[in-house]
Amino acid sequence: MTVLPALISQHFQTDRGPLGVAVSGGSDSLALLHLMADWGGAPLRCVTVDHRLRAASGPEAAQVAAICASLGIAHDTLTWDGWDGRGNLAATARAARYALMAAWAHEHGLSGVALGHTRDDVAETLLMRLARRAGVDGLAAMPARRREGGVTLHRPLLAAGRGELRAYLEARGATWIDDPSNSDGRYRRTLARRALTALEPVGISAQALADVAAHMAEARGTLGHYAAQEARALVAVQHGDLLMPADAFARLRPDIARRILSAGLRWITGAGYGARGPDLDRLLAAIASGRGGTLGGCHVSLSGNTLRVAREFAAVRHCTAAPGTPWDGRWDLNGPHLPDAELRALGAEGRAACPAWRETGLPAQSVQTLPAVWQGDTLIAAPLAGDANGWTARLRRDATDLQAMLLSH
Numbered sequence: 001m002t003v004l005p006a007l008i009s010q011h012f013q014t015d016r017g018p019l020g021v022a023v024s025g026g027s028d029s030l031a032l033l034h035l036m037a038d039w040g041g042a043p044l045r046c047v048t049v050d051h052r053l054r055a056a057s058g059p060e061a062a063q064v065a066a067i068c069a070s071l072g073i074a075h076d077t078l079t080w081d082g083w084d085g086r087g088n089l090a091a092t093a094r095a096a097r098y099a100l101m102a103a104w105a106h107e108h109g110l111s112g113v114a115l116g117h118t119r120d121d122v123a124e125t126l127l128m129r130l131a132r133r134a135g136v137d138g139l140a141a142m143p144a145r146r147r148e149g150g151v152t153l154h155r156p157l158l159a160a161g162r163g164e165l166r167a168y169l170e171a172r173g174a175t176w177i178d179d180p181s182n183s184d185g186r187y188r189r190t191l192a193r194r195a196l197t198a199l200e201p202v203g204i205s206a207q208a209l210a211d212v213a214a215h216m217a218e219a220r221g222t223l224g225h226y227a228a229q230e231a232r233a234l235v236a237v238q239h240g241d242l243l244m245p246a247d248a249f250a251r252l253r254p255d256i257a258r259r260i261l262s263a264g265l266r267w268i269t270g271a272g273y274g275a276r277g278p279d280l281d282r283l284l285a286a287i288a289s290g291r292g293g294t295l296g297g298c299h300v301s302l303s304g305n306t307l308r309v310a311r312e313f314a315a316v317r318h319c320t321a322a323p324g325t326p327w328d329g330r331w332d333l334n335g336p337h338l339p340d341a342e343l344r345a346l347g348a349e350g351r352a353a354c355p356a357w358r359e360t361g362l363p364a365q366s367v368q369t370l371p372a373v374w375q376g377d378t379l380i381a382a383p384l385a386g387d388a389n390g391w392t393a394r395l396r397r398d399a400t401d402l403q404a405m406l407l408s409h
């Protein structure tokens with residue numbers, strides 16, 4: 001039996017808020033709300049996202065608001081009308097919910113948002129990931145703390161069981177909402193929940209699976225550590241491209257090479273999530289056979305003993321930004337004020353107008369993806385291709401960011 005209040009006070013020992021609490025009205029998040037209110041260690045503000053997918057969702061959000069009012073906690077309901085009937089509903093609703101909550105946290109100056117994930121969520125997630133043939137990372141337990149969208153997501157109840165939380169609520173006479181989507185078999189999570197009950201007699205309990213997930217998280221951290229160490233030794237940054245000695249890359253253990261390549265692609269594109277496993281495997285096989293390839297907006301090439309991971313021109317061909325704002329999410333350009341100036345890729349025409357481009361040491365393909373200043377069709381400056389004209393360009397990330405990505409994923 002876990003001592004529930006201690007989970008909260010220990011988790012938030014160093015975070016004094018103000019904190020957000022995400023409450024759907026289900027037992028886990030309502031227990032979280034009561035426990036955090038009792039703890040009293042930080043000013044709180046509560047949020048409910050109304051996905052407008054069920055008729056009852058509005059009244060349920062109002063019910064949470066009423067509970068918050070009785071606890072003296074400010075409450076906001078955020079509504080989501082974004083479902084267009086396409087894709088995976090649960091995943092789309094989830095992504096929208098996190099984006100709404102991050103914006104809400106920023107708006108109210110909250111240092112983080114607490115979520116009610118429990119040991120049962122960890123176990124169910126692991127079961128669902130098995131179906132996707134996940135590896136170490138996919139099977140690793142969700143972290144108790146994670147920065148996402150500029151906000152810290154806190155999961156202080158990962159060591160608690162759903163049953164314990166319900167017993168706690170019952171003991172204090174509190175009620176919760178049973179989300180109908182939890183019992184109609186619509187979502188895989190519901191099926192995983194049922195499967196867990198069936199697995200219990202074999203000894204595969206939620207606790208057992210949560211322990212496996214914890215071992216996987218430990219292994220993931222270790223692999224990330226060694227991948228970061230190899231990246232520190234092997235990877236160099238050249239005008240936004242990542243370079244590695246191809247022979248040394250080929251000698252890496254496959255899992256480490258995969259991590260470095262995956263993080264390298266994210267380092268270039270700024271994407272929050274890595275490429276899909278089978279796509280990465282295809283690219284790794286192409287590299288091993290001496291060919292390059294493209295993936296997720298990046299171009300990987302081999303020349304002599306150099307393996308180069310670069311931006312793909314097609315991915316930035318239509319990317320534009322105003323001077324003073326980041327271009328392609330990773331370049332800052334500064335220079336004299338010019339009306340109608342626009343940041344765009346240098347492209348083939350721009351490169352032809354910069355005879356000094358060869359001095360960069362970059363291949364033509366990479367030079368074309370460099371940021372340039374344009375006024376209509378007139379090239380004003382290409383600070384990284386030998387035509388500065390009073391402008392400077394600065395990359396918003398460096399090699400240490402790549403190492404940090406390897407350590408955190």
Ligand SMILES: Nc1ncnc2c1ncn2[C@@H]1O[C@H](COP(=O)(O)OP(=O)(O)OP(=O)(O)O)[C@@H](O)[C@H]1O
Nearest residue numbers: 022023024028029047048049094114115116117121
């Ligand atoms: N509609 C909602 N409004 C506010 N908070 C929510 C809402 N839905 C979920 N949450 C928060 O997220 C926690 C986990 O919810 P849920 O089990 O549905 O998982 P999830 O956030 O979709 O993530 P995952 O799918 O990875 O488990 C809840 O305990 C609650 O804190």
